[in-house]
Amino acid sequence: MRKEEIYNCVKEALIEALAVDEEEIRPESTLVGDLGAESIDILDIVFQLEKMLGIKIERGELVPADIINDKEGTYVQDNKLTERGLAEIEKRMPYANIEELKKNPMVSNIITILTVRDLCYLVESKVGVDPECGINPGI
Numbered sequence: 146m147r148k149e150e151i152y153n154c155v156k157e158a159l160i161e162a163l164a165v166d167e168e169e170i171r172p173e174s175t176l177v178g179d180l181g182a183e184s185i186d187i188l189d190i191v192f193q194l195e196k197m198l199g200i201k202i203e204r205g206e207l208v209p210a211d212i213i214n215d216k217e218g219t220y221v222q223d224n225k226l227t228e229r230g231l232a233e234i235e236k237r238m239p240y241a242n243i244e245e246l247k248k249n250p251m252v253s254n255i256i257t258i259l260t261v262r263d264l265c266y267l268v269e270s271k272v273g274v275d276p277e278c279g280i281n282p283g284i
Contacts, residue, residue: 146198146272148265155265158193162186172262184256190264200271207259207267209237213252226250240266 156170163180176182182190191202205211212233215221220230231250235243240263246254 148269151198151265151268151272152261154194154197155261155268158190158197159261161193162189170261172260172265174261175257176259176261176264177257180261187256187259194264194268198268198272200268202267202271207264208255209234212237213255221252224252226252226255238263 152172156167159165159170159176159180160167163182163186165180169180174180176187176190187207191207194200195202212220212226212230215230218227220227220233226234226246231243231247234241234246234255242258242260242263245258
């Protein structure tokens, strides 16, 4: 599958779930801040992508729930990610802009850093992308 095809599928899912115009969707658009997604919308988007592409995105794969719900204080203390928590997020979310999260490492900010590009990267990892195939629309 080509990157362009994945990008178009992601756009289609975003348009359907968020009722946004295609022109609003750019690779750098944040799902929450720019496109207005809420947690339930993210679930809908993931479901639509799974259905369209025949893939499975496990719960907690887009945003690692076990880190967010850490009760032992290893990853989270006072609703803020610890250094170890930030390192773990960076490891498990290699597609996300962790530098932005480091500026304000509140747990609630994890979802706010996710972009259209991040969602595309996750889907690409699921379907396998031929690097020799297709146009890269700035993703």
